Amino acid sequence: MxxxxxxxxxxxxxxxxxxxxxxxxxxxxxxxxxxxxxxxxxxxxxxxxxxxxxxxxxxxxxxxxxxxxxxxxxxxxxKGVHEVGLSASEMIALSIGRELLFPLVGTQYWRGIETFWNKVQEAVPDGVFDHYSRYRKTLHVFGGPSKSYENHEGMLKTINRAIIEHRVIEVEYESVGKPVSTRKIEPYGLAVYQSSIYIVAAAPEVVEPSERLRNWKLDRFRHATALDEYFKPDPNIELSKHLGKSIGIFSGEDPTMVSIRLGSRAAAYVREDPWHPEQKLTTQDDGTTVMTVPASHPREVLPKVLSLGADAEVLAPPEFREAVAEAVQKMATSYAGASA
CATH class of the missing domain: 1.10.10.10 (Winged helix-like DNA-binding domain superfamily/Winged helix DNA-binding domain)
Incomplete structure (x- = not known):
């Protein structure tokens, strides 16, 4: 010891x-x-x-x-006496990141993660790894992803190559509740959001520049082919800004500021787990709190508001309030005949 x-x-x-x-x-x-x-x-x-x-x-x-x-x-x-120089605390951070990326299991990205992790284990002294192992047992990560994209490895390779080479992709895409459609997209990058992989790509048929870039869920791809057709990337597109504008994965150049009234318990939860870096909470005279937060689609707000129950109420804009009201009414109808 x-x-x-x-x-x-x-x-x-x-x-x-x-x-x-x-x-x-x-x-x-x-x-x-x-x-x-x-x-x-x-x-x-x-x-x-x-x-x-x-x-x-x-x-x-x-x-x-x-x-x-x-x-x-x-x-x-x-100089550079270690091929890989990591402390036990750095290894803990690395291993947590590795666990959070489990959706990539079976893909070329995961093989890269595992190869690097194996190199780390081989490179650090046994004592350091033992020290890491002892302390890693004190920290447990729950609520992680329960799926992987192992079966999408071939498509991921095709998409990744098309992103690098600026090639148009022809995809068979099946939206929820709709038949499979064949369309062309211009891929800019990949994004991992809540254990799902999305392809950030432009729709060539859309003329309006602010509406062309969209996020396509990889789960809905049935086939992808890189065509011998190339596109010129828009130099004004910054994916980090594009992906960070809203509370969810829906895209849009101009997200809507949504106002939501929160009770004391709901406000406490939102302060503990913020929805977005730009959210604002304002305490009212009656003890409630009004939150304003950017969102690109009512479906981004809906599950978050419903999770807070009667302690949250969407105030504006009207289309967001109506979307939540419609969902609540349908739920009330479904539960109307339930026994006490």
Whole structure:
């Protein structure tokens, strides 16, 4: 156990020295080790012994006297001493991200994730990996995706190639409740939203520039073919901005600001789990809260409002309020004959 602790400290020491251009004093190294490794105590003498042990092992660790004291830094012979340099906390963060990307299982993206994860396990010292394994058991991730796109691997490869080469794709697309239709799209990128993959692509037949870019759900693709037909990407399109304008996955250059009245419990939930970075909550004189939030389609607001029950009411605009009212009326009809 003690040897593992020493190995972990020395591994982290090398990381700290690698990213320090002007060197660190023993006290600075000690403080960083305590913070990064979550230690309760660590004496400066222990840090000095670890540095000396690394020097004895052949690492080119040099020291120099500067205004703030003696500093230690890596010499030119030891720049980039680790192929992969990760601490236990960084491995925990990486493993959580890996679990959240389970929808990509079976695709070329997942193989890349797994290959990198395997390299990490092989590259870090056993002591560091053991330290990670112990602490990883204290954190559990629930509510993750329950599906994968393994069966869509071929289509993903075709779509990815078309995005890079700016090629038009001919797809067989089946919207919910509608027959399969064949159409052409101009793909710009991929997006993962709530465990589903979407293709952000322009519809060539749409003339209005603000309406051309749409998000197509990969689950509804039945076939995709990259054509020998190319398109010129619109230089004004920024996918990060396009995807971040609304609370959901529906696209639109000008999302609508929706006003929703929230009771005290609903307001507390929304403060804990915000719907959008640009949402605004305003407390009213009667104790309720009015939230304004951007949305591109009533279907983005509907499930969120219904999840809050009678503690949430859409005030405006009318089409959003009517959409929720219609859904509530249909639900009331369905439950009208239920026993108490």
């Amino acid at each position: 003690a040897r593992n602790d020493q190995l972990i400290r020395q591994h982290k020491l090398l990381q700290l020295l690698e990213c320090s251009r002007f060197g660190r004093t023993l006290e600075e190294l000690r403080a960083d080790l305590v913070l990064d490794l979550g230690l309760t105590t660590l004496h400066e003498r222990t840090v000095r012994r670890d540095v000396e042990a690394l020097q004895a092992a052949g690492f080119d660790i040099q020291n120099d006297s500067v205004e703030r004291g003696k500093v230690y830094k890596l010499g030119q012979n030891n």
